[in-house]
Amino acid sequence: MPTTSRPDESRPTGRRGSPVLRLRIGLLLIAVVLSFFAARLLQLQGLDPKSYADMADAKDVVEMTLPAARGDILDRNGVALAGSVNGRMIIADPFRTASKAPELATLLSNELDLDYFETLEKLRKENSRFQYIARRVPAADARELLDKLAKAKLKGISTEDEPIRDYPAGDVAANLVGFMGTDEPLAGFERSFDAHLSGKDGESRYTQGFGYRVPLAENSTVAPVDGDDLRTTIDRDLQWYSQKVIAQAVEDYRAKSGVAVVMDSRTGELLAVADAPTFNANKPLESDEDDLGSRAFNDVFEPGSVQKVLTAAALVDAGKVTARTRIKVPAQLRRQDRPINDWFTHGVLRMTMAGVIAQSSNIGTVLAADQLDKRTLHRYLSGFGLGLPTDVGVRGEARGLLPSPEQMTAQNKDRIAFGQSLSVNAVQMTAAVNTIANGGVRVPEPGRGLGDHRRGRRGRQRPRHPHARGQ
Secondary structure, three states, X not given: OOOOOOOXXXXXXXXXXXXXXXXXXXXXXXXXXXHHHHHHHHHHHHHOHHHXXXXXXXXXXXXXXXXXXXXXXXXXXXXXXXEEEOEEEEXXXXXXXXXXXXXXHHHHHHHHOOOHHHHHHXXXXXXXXXXXXXXXXXXXXXXXXXXXXXXXXOOOEEEEEOOEEEOOOOOOOXXXXXXXXXXXXXXXXXXXXXXXXXXXXXXXXXXXXXXXXXXXXXXXXXXXEOOOOEEEOXXXXXXXXXXXXXXXXXXXXXXXOEEEEEEOOOOOOEEEEEEEOOOOOOXXXXXXXXXXXXXXXXXXXXXXXXXXXXXXXXXXXXXXXXXXXXXEEOOOEEXXXXXXXXXXXXXXXXXXXXXXXXXXXHHHHHHHXXXXXXXXXXXXXXXXXXXXXXXXXXXXXXXXXXXXXXOOOHHXXXXXXXXXXXXXXXXXXXXXXXXXXXXXXXXXXXXXXXXXXXXXXXXXXXXOOOOOOOO
């Protein structure tokens, strides 16, 4: 009986292919792929690793400053003369803004009063994911800007917190407080005590991809350290009133400028230092440059008849005269090559020392001062603080001019006695006369202590500066 043979089912057919062949092809493909990886790895780590690392950092890692809150400048009662209010910084991501840069630049330049072409360049910055567009924008203006960007469907602009300096009383004590520029203090206490007020900025560093933070990549933050407050001896209300009075006096007498100084005779604390004209610290650029400082500290003048009080005090302290000492005052006093006259015409007068001061007699003062030699007169006047800075903390303070005994001739010694041939600033002279008002006792370092820069962080009780007022 014939038989038929069946094919062996375990034998592979030609259509399925050989397992060995498939394995060889697979291993070959894997070897090719690994060779590409190896070549790329060699290029990155062996040939030029730094350039690729720098490129990655420039493209993906964002570094952003976290501004510290600036300390407030306060009057003696804790009322703010300068403080910080909410503001925003406007930031662009050029990766997302480049395609719509012209439209964005137009809107941003119009809303924030920016230069169109500079803004356009920032919006198109290559290899960048972070560009400052504007700094210290009021929070309300920033919100309005974001709303307009959303309506226009323009993306890539964001905001971050950035405090704005504010001077709530406008021009009150502006001549002392000063003002801030965009990134640094430009005048007054803001500049003199900047290290105390400014604190230390923090930093945020993170990796960004396609406009979003990469969760598991680099992400570090150094928190900012806020600045300390500066308490002054100024009384805001008294400062306001003093500014009003001196401004009216300048107007009434058609003067170019004027100053008024109010000092506590017991402590030497300055309660008000008013200048006219002055300026609004919130809008300093709208005022004349000559009005941006403090004339009470920066300008000098011959003290005139006020100096006679100091000369008389030196004579009394040296035991040379008393209030009842009699002095024969001629109509004119011939000295060296120039005569000395009084402000009023008179014949020979017989006056007491008290009468010489009461009548403001130049001749009588010079005759009395003949009892002091040049060195003794200089010692007394420098003891009153003439020729020396008050060192209150106002930058640019003029120290005035008091000739040394070696520079002092007989002629200018006479004139120094009644207020000429020397110069002072207003606060310096106020501190000198304050010695008389304080019963002849000079306050140590008169005029100092205007600023109390307390140590430590906000909210804590801080020890006072050695020249600061009591709290």
